Amino acid sequence: MKSYKKTEIRKVCCVITARPSYARVKSALVAIKEHPALELQIVLSGSALVDRYGNVAKTIQKDGFEISERIFNVIEGDSQSAMSKSTGIAIMELSTTFVNLKPDIVITIADRFETLATSIAASYQNISLAHLQGGEVTGNIDEKVRHANTKLADLHFVSSDDAAKRVLRMGESKDKVFNTGCPSMDLVYDVLKSPKNMFDPIKKYGGVGNEIDFEDGYIVVMQHPVTDEFEDSKENILETLKAIDDLNIPTFWFWPNIDAGSDGTSNGIRAYREMNDPGNIFFFKNMDPEDFLLLLKNSKCLVGNSSVGIRECGMLGVPVVNIGSRQNKRLRASNVIDCNYSHKEIKDCINFQLENGHYLSEYIYGDGFSGKKIAEILSTCDLTFSKSITY
Numbered sequence: 001m002k003s004y005k006k007t008e009i010r011k012v013c014c015v016i017t018a019r020p021s022y023a024r025v026k027s028a029l030v031a032i033k034e035h036p037a038l039e040l041q042i043v044l045s046g047s048a049l050v051d052r053y054g055n056v057a058k059t060i061q062k063d064g065f066e067i068s069e070r071i072f073n074v075i076e077g078d079s080q081s082a083m084s085k086s087t088g089i090a091i092m093e094l095s096t097t098f099v100n101l102k103p104d105i106v107i108t109i110a111d112r113f114e115t116l117a118t119s120i121a122a123s124y125q126n127i128s129l130a131h132l133q134g135g136e137v138t139g140n141i142d143e144k145v146r147h148a149n150t151k152l153a154d155l156h157f158v159s160s161d162d163a164a165k166r167v168l169r170m171g172e173s174k175d176k177v178f179n180t181g182c183p184s185m186d187l188v189y190d191v192l193k194s195p196k197n198m199f200d201p202i203k204k205y206g207g208v209g210n211e212i213d214f215e216d217g218y219i220v221v222m223q224h225p226v227t228d229e230f231e232d233s234k235e236n237i238l239e240t241l242k243a244i245d246d247l248n249i250p251t252f253w254f255w256p257n258i259d260a261g262s263d264g265t266s267n268g269i270r271a272y273r274e275m276n277d278p279g280n281i282f283f284f285k286n287m288d289p290e291d292f293l294l295l296l297k298n299s300k301c302l303v304g305n306s307s308v309g310i311r312e313c314g315m316l317g318v319p320v321v322n323i324g325s326r327q328n329k330r331l332r333a334s335n336v337i338d339c340n341y342s343h344k345e346i347k348d349c350i351n352f353q354l355e356n357g358h359y360l361s362e363y364i365y366g367d368g369f370s371g372k373k374i375a376e377i378l379s380t381c382d383l384t385f386s387k388s389i390t391y
Contacts, residue, residue: 011041011103013042013106014029014107015043015109016048017112017115019054019257020308021109021110022059022060024109024133024183025184026063026184026187026371027183029065031372031376032375034375035379037380038375038378042068043067043070043071043097045114045117046090046258049070049071052255053257059289062288071090071093073086076258077263083114095125097121098127106121106122108149108153110146113142115149116148119152123152128155129154129155130154131150131153133182134150134153134157135162135165136159140227140326141227155176155377157377158179159180180370181366183374185368186366189367190368191290192315196294198295198298201284201295207283208283209278209282209283210278210279219250219252219350220252221253222309223305224262224326225262226325226326229325231264233268234265234268235341237268240304241276241278243303243344243350248279248280249280249354252284253284254283254285255269293316296308296318302318303320304321309336314365315362317360317362319357322336322337323339334362335359337349
């Protein structure tokens with residue numbers, strides 16, 4: 001790999017592959033764009049460009065970013081083979097994209113299955129690869145992808161001391177591992193400090209369902225399929241729907257991601273909605289990151305299995321009911337309680353959290369200044385290839 005002088009402008013290409021990934025990296029994108037020694041490139045691919053999963057292209061452009069390339073690689077279908085085929089197409093398309101854009105550094109984010117395409121396309125072409133959120137554990141396919149990204153990456157921007165230690169134990173060089181915290185915590189920090197009041201999400205974003213009166217309090221649900229339990233996705237989501245319907249609390253429910261089992265989850269939601277017409281639930285596809293965090297901040301509880309409950313809600317102090325195995329083993333704050341796929345157990349846990357109320361903020365995954373730290377490191381770090389073999 002080429003060695004760079006600190007005075008040279010470095011092209012930094014960030015590949016965003018899914019709706020939540022933009023929030024995960026937004027503050028870093030702002031800092032990279034504003035840094036005099038860096039030039040930002042943004043590539044969108046995967047479900048980040050699919051309307052039914054919350055196309056984020058318009059949001060990114062509205063925030064003042066230019067999109068350098070769009071890659072349409074998603075093969076839709078409720079199967080694991082669709083995931084692997086989508087990843088394969090992305091490898092081919094990203095390989096060409098990197099040849100055309102000629103980035104000095106490529107950023108891949110976290111652990112979604114298609115992020116492997118970014119890592120392979122960059123590392124096979126000897127482009128320095130920076131990985132965000134490595135070193136964490138969950139116990140499912142996401143963990144395999146995350147650790148694979150770590151071994152392909154040259155620079156590691158981790159979110160906690162625990163994650164940093166794990167990356168080092170995997171044999172990565174100490175001078176390439178940086179505990180910057182998670183950039184999404186920067187957005188949380190800003191929301192906590194902001195005097196901005198709650199907005200009307202239905203009026204602003206539309207959506208589907210009966211309009212609900214949320215002024216006296218509401219809960220938020222975000223539950224995705226689990227790839228190694230995809231055949232049970234419909235049954236699992238029905239248990240959560242029964243619990244929320246029985247509680248009859250105003251609820252904002254977000255559509256699932258594109259992982260294997262998404263059709264089962266989506267079909268379960270549609271079938272339950274058509275048969276029972278729950279009057280307390282309103283459904284959304286997507287929101288701007290800051291609006292979503294403000295919605296969470298003012299909620300009584302988050303229910304489901306999204307990592308936002310483990311990460312962002314810890315700093316927000318929002319009570320979380322985490323369902324199933326998707327976030328298994330992930331470091332979490334005291335705001336999270338776990339339960340199985342049982343509508344009775346889900347109801348009991350929600351009632352417990354409602355009675356408990358909000359928790360104190362815990363800064364496990366960052367201090368609110370991650371983006372600037374990442375940009376500064378990218379502008380000055382040594383990009384020559386080096387690996388410390390410690391096996």
